[in-house]
Amino acid sequence: MTVQELMALAQARELTPGLALDGGVTCGYVCDLLSWVMARGQAGMAWVTVQTHMNVVAVASLHEMACVILPDGILMDEAPLEKAREEGIVVLSSQLSAYELCGLMYAGGLAAPAR
Amino acid sequence: MVHAEYDIQKGAYNSAGEASADIKRKLQQLGISPVTLRRVAVSSYEMEMNIIIHSLGGTMGLCVDKDWITLSSKDQGPGIEDVELAMSEGYSTADDDARSMGFGAGMGLPNMKRNADDFRITSQLGEGTQITITFKVM
Numbered sequence: 001m002t003v004q005e006l007m008a009l010a011q012a013r014e015l016t017p018g019l020a021l022d023g024g025v026t027c028g029y030v031c032d033l034l035s036w037v038m039a040r041g042q043a044g045m046a047w048v049t050v051q052t053h054m055n056v057v058a059v060a061s062l063h064e065m066a067c068v069i070l071p072d073g074i075l076m077d078e079a080p081l082e083k084a085r086e087e088g089i090v091v092l093s094s095q096l097s098a099y100e101l102c103g104l105m106y107a108g109g110l111a112a113p114a115r
Numbered sequence: 116m117v118h119a120e121y122d123i124q125k126g127a128y129n130s131a132g133e134a135s136a137d138i139k140r141k142l143q144q145l146g147i148s149p150v151t152l153r154r155v156a157v158s159s160y161e162m163e164m165n166i167i168i169h170s171l172g173g174t175m176g177l178c179v180d181k182d183w184i185t186l187s188s189k190d191q192g193p194g195i196e197d198v199e200l201a202m203s204e205g206y207s208t209a210d211d212d213a214r215s216m217g218f219g220a221g222m223g224l225p226n227m228k229r230n231a232d233d234f235r236i237t238s239q240l241g242e243g244t245q246i247t248i249t250f251k252v253m
Contacts, residue, residue, distance in 0.1 A: 035164075035222035038157050039229075043149075051217045055164075058132025062139060062156045079129075 001025045001110060003067050003090050006046055009108050010069055010101055012094035015081055019090050025066040028110040030102050034059055041065060042113045046105065048098050052076040054083060061087040071098040117141060117179040123166040123188075128216065131167050135159040138177050138186070145179060151253050154230040155184055158248055161223040162188045168213045170244065184250040195238040202228070202236075 004021035007014065014021070026044030031037050032051050041047070041063035048069045049056060057080050060068050067090040070076065076084075076091055084091050094101060119141065121134035138159045142152055159175070166173045166188060173190030195201045201208075202224050209219025228234040231248035238244040 032217050033220040033222075034217040035161065035220040035226060038160055039222055039226050049217075053216055054129050055131050055216060055218075058136070058160070062132065062135060062160055063153070 001108065003046075006067065006069075006105070006108075006110075007092055009104055010092060010094045011096055012069060012092035015070075015076055015091040015093055016084050016089070019085065019088060021090065023066050023090075025110060027113040028102065028105040029113055030098050038062075040113055045113060046110065048101050048105075050074055050098070052080065054080045056080065057083045057087060057089055057091075060084075060089045065089065067092055069094060069101060071096060071101055117145065117177065119177040121163075121175045121177075123163055123173055123175055125167065125170060125172040127167050131164060132160060134163050134175055141177065142179070142184065147184070148253050151184070151250055155186065155250055158227045158230045158250075159186055161226045162186055162246060162248075164218060165223050165246075166190050168209050168218055173243070179252075182252055184252060185247065186249075187245070187247045189245045190243045192241060192243045194240040194242050195236075195244055196240055198236055198238050 003023050006025050024044055025046045028046045030048040032049050037059055043064040045065040046067050047065055070093045073095045139156050170190035171192050176187045178185040200206055204225045205221040207219040207221035213219045227248055232251050233249040235247045
């Protein structure tokens with residue numbers, strides 16, 4: 001699944017327009033504890049979180065994730081978005097809840113990260 | 116042989132991850148394998164965040180030779196009262212600000228130890244904490 005396809009599935013809009021959306025998404029994850037995500041993140045991951053500060057971008061970038069998805073219509077401030085554009089991390093925002101997003105992602109074929 | 120040192124300020128959440136990103140870039144340029152790169156990146160980020168969240172400020176170092184990658188940190192205090200307790204997963208002394216940002220899961224030190232080939236920590240209350248972790252270059 002590409003980020004573009006995931007964006008449609010998640011009924012999301014991009015907060016970082018201009019970044020390529022043709023990258024592959026390899027797995028999905030949901031968590032708001034950054035150390036937890038740091039321990040389990042993987043390249044190509046789509047990460048659902050309500051956290052919106054600068055460190056979200058740092059964690060996503062260190063793991064070379066495919067994208068960050070903010071649920072419940074949550075938005076991100078301009079400073080972390082600017083950082084996300086610099087690092088090439090796509091940030092999406094969806095009106096759906098984290099629960100609904102994960103359900104759609106899993107049903108759409110995105111597995112959990114390998115243990 | 117590569118050496119680098121980074122100053123890390125107490126509470127510098129906005130620049131958190133910059134030292135780790137630079138370390139990752141340097142290791143990528145050296146052609147370090149993705150598996151090792153991931154282990155070092157996780158550990159360096161936890162090391163960096165620990166200084167930002169828990170210490171009065173400190174430094175972080177990178178040293179790479181043919182066989183080993185070494186990450187080290189040294190802070191200016193306040194030191195850890197019970198290192199064994201601090202090493203247990205889920206234990207954290209992070210304040211409310213850190214927790215509201217998703218830190219303070221009590222995973223930092225265990226994450227470092229899990230990812231490293233060798234992990235050493237010494238701490239003196241009132242003085243500071245030093246951590247040295249090494250990774251075999253694969």
